[in-house]
Amino acid sequence: MERKGLVLWLTGLSAAGKTTLSKGLERELKRRACLVExxxxxxVRTSLSKGLGYSREDRTTNMRRIAFVANLLSRNGVIAIVAAISPYREAREEMRQSIENFIEVYVNAPLEVCEARDAKGLYAMARVGELLAFTGIDDPYEEPIHPDITCYTDRETPDESLAKILAILEEQDYIPPKPHVEFFI
Structure with a gap:
């Protein structure tokens, strides 16, 4: 199978499960001998986008920078998994239009669930005004209208969400099927 690059863009609120899913995808894709990053x-915010704030303009610039790197990787046969809040629909659509092989994964969890999962306490800080322009509290998150895949992480286990994503990647010939192990005695 020829290696076909791809940008798999996971979007959703903070604590929705993007990082968990991206790590699980990375492990499984490496098991299948895929190039993945x-x-x-x-x-990314601490290196590539250091110095950017949280205004709409800065967040969009951050997304463009991530998309630029992800696109470079995908053009070279790498599956680039982006796990970023990416709150603005128009900016995500811009990424879709500028990247040849682009799959948007909406990591969907209700705000209440994300707040309950928040180990860093970011939502609590935002609720009392210690953290400004926090997505979902005082800055909008514009849900995707037609994502390619939706994972309902409040109702699905991480394994169920991963299986859903992997099945679609297999169907679209981005990745090889999971190898079947046969034992001969």
Whole structure:
């Protein structure tokens, strides 16, 4: 199978499960001998996008930078997994139009669930005004209208969400099927 690059863009609220799914996808894709790289929004912000704030313009610039790197990777046969909140629909659509092989995965969890999962306490800080322009609290998250895949992480286990994504990637010939192991005695 010829290696076909891809940008798999996971979008959703903070604590929706994007990082969990991206790590699980990375493990499984490496098991299948795929070239894979994860671009996690939190990590990218500390290097590639250092110095950007949280205005709409800065968030869109951050997304464009991530998309540029992800597109370079995908053009070279790598599956680039982007795990970033990516709150604005128009900016995500811009990424879709500029990247040849683009799959948008909406990691969907209700705000209440994300707040309950929040180990870093970011939602609590945003609720009392210690953290401004926080997505979902005082800055909007514009849900995808027609994502390619939706994972309902409040109702699905991580394994169920991963299986859903992997099945679609197999159907669209981005990845080989999971190898069947046969034992001969």
């Amino acid at each position: 994860v671009l996690d929004g939190d990590i």
